[in-house]
Amino acid sequence: MQHGHTIQFPQGVLKVVTLAELQNCEAWKRALQNKCKDHRYYEIVQETLQDSFEYHHLALEDDSGNARAIQPVFFVRQNLVEGVPGKIGSIVDRVRKIFPRFLTMRALMVGCAAGTGDLAACDEKDEAWVASSLQASLSCYARQNKASLVVLKDFPATYRSKLEMFPANGYARIPSMPMTRLPLPYNNWDExxxxxxxxxxxxxxxxxxxxxxxxxxxxxxxxxxxxxxxxxxxxxxxxxxxxxxxxxxxxxxxxxxxxxxxxxxxxxxxxxxxxxxxxxxxxxxxxxxxxxxxxxxxxxxxxxxxx
The missing domain is CATH 3.40.630.30 (Gcn5-related N-acetyltransferase (GNAT))
Known part of the structure; x- marks a missing residue:
């Protein structure tokens, strides 16, 4: 699927845009402005981690033509036996010398290739709308790009209520690597x-x-x-x-x-x-x-x- 294509969904339209098109786009700067990994971080990741990922950006507009989100996504060929030790991994490696894509799957991932994911709403009040819009359009977008799997990558549990329509529509919630949190209400090391x-x-x-x-x-x-x-x-x-x-x-x-x-x-x-x-x-x-x-x-x- 070429950049510039659109997908209609009940709440509006999804438009595929390039990073170059977003350079002077205020909606892109607003989309992640309150996140630790803001638009600058996503640009850096795309520019410096290019070997394994195919990056896209999805502009989500409502029926009035207002940009409500600029959601970063990427495609990756996922290794289905990643982390499998011993003989199985060795056998797969030998087969891949002849068939490089053996036991791999092209996946569409929503979020960040290097870190946790966020909903990139231009206004945080619209995050539920963005989640609903993504759920309505991602399957179509994935099929058009020959991806067999759609993943919302490493979204924190704080998004769970806003993403509840995904498991209700065929998605499975799978625990990722857990984050460790340490509150620091201390004045010094001794305390x-x-x-x-x-x-x-x-x-x-x-x-x-x-x-x-x-x-x-x-x-x-x-x-x-x-x-x-x-x-x-x-x-x-x-x-x-x-x-x-x-x-x-x-x-x-x-x-x-x-x-x-x-x-x-x-x-x-x-x-x-x-x-x-x-x-x-x-x-x-x-x-x-x-x-x-x-x-x-x-x-x-x-x-x-x-x-």
């Missing part, structure tokens, strides 16, 4: 430390003593990681490759660009030992929340130092 169990405090003290015997570890926080990207990216890949389940692989350009175009939100925590980077954590700061997106570790020291 937080006192809330931990006795066993946890004892374990942490033991680890701290071991770390103190090693050369000192220093930390800095930066927004622009570009000068250090050649050092931190191998650490990210080291962690990424140890994971049994993989989806996207973040690139050097991703890390460079995120700090340069989202300096108000991007934070890189960098730990050094003897001047060498041994760990980093990439976070997004949004109002009073901090989201830990990914980490990188030098495994030659990380496990011994309990990084």
């Amino acid at each position: 937080y430390f006192r809330t931990l169990s006795k066993a946890t405090r004892k374990d942490l003290r033991r680890k701290f003593r071991k770390t103190e015997r090693a050369p000192k570890i220093e930390m800095e926080v930066v927004s622009d990681i570009a000068p250090l990207v050649d050092e931190i990216h191998p650490l990210y890949l080291a962690v990424h490759e140890r994971s049994l389940l993989k989806f996207e692989t973040l690139t050097k350009d991703y890390f460079r660009t995120i700090g340069q175009r989202m300096p108000d939100r991007a934070r890189f925590f960098v730990w050094r030992q003897l001047g060498k980077i041994v760990a980093f954590s990439f976070c997004l700061v949004c109002e009073d929340k901090i989201y830990d997106e990914c980490i990188g570790l030098d495994y030659s020291v990380a496990l011994d130092l309990h990084l």
Whole structure:
């Protein structure tokens, strides 16, 4: 299906638009303005993670022609045996040398290729309308693009009530990797430390003593990681490759660009030992929340130092 095509649905019309067409579009900037991953983040992901994904944007207009949402979506050829260990995975790999698409499926995914998904309503009050409009049009859009599966990727549970029409119309809700949330109503480390169990405090003290015997570890926080990207990216890949389940692989350009175009939100925590980077954590700061997106570790020291 070519960009520019439309799909009629009971509440309005879906129009497929390109990212280039959205550059001067106010609706696109409004669509995700109150989300931690705003329109800038989606643009960065599309520009820097191109190998595995085919990106599209769906403009949802009501019967009056008003743009109510600009919803990012993407197509991916999903590996149906991702994470399967042992002989089965090895057999599939051998078959794919001859038939590359063996046990894969073209899927339409709503949301973000690198992170949690959001409904991209221009006004948050319209999120229920957007969800209903997507439910009415996604199946048709997927068929026209030869996708066999439609997925709302990694939408937080806070959307559950607004998305209730999906399981009522043939969709299945499947748990994703759980997010861990830690409230921080503490004034300092000591106050937080006192809330931990006795066993946890004892374990942490033991680890701290071991770390103190090693050369000192220093930390800095930066927004622009570009000068250090050649050092931190191998650490990210080291962690990424140890994971049994993989989806996207973040690139050097991703890390460079995120700090340069989202300096108000991007934070890189960098730990050094003897001047060498041994760990980093990439976070997004949004109002009073901090989201830990990914980490990188030098495994030659990380496990011994309990990084």
